[in-house]
Amino acid sequence: MNSLRESIDATPETLSALKAKGRNSAQVVAINIDKEGVLTLFTRAT
Numbered sequence: 001m002n003s004l005r006e007s008i009d010a011t012p013e014t015l016s017a018l019k020a021k022g023r024n025s026a027q028v029v030a031i032n033i034d035k036e037g038v039l040t041l042f043t044r045a046t
Helices: 002-009 012-020
Strands: 028-033 039-043
Touching: 002 012, 002 028, 012 039
Parallel strands: none
Antiparallel strands: 028 039
């Protein structure tokens, strides 16, 4: 998970999308990348 969160923090587009929703990489608990390359981040509530 730490590696995943570091990757999120190093990707400005992903980090920006999280911040826009009031979230941060520490709240990410899972991801999904579909066959079209769409990334979905799943976060836990604060």
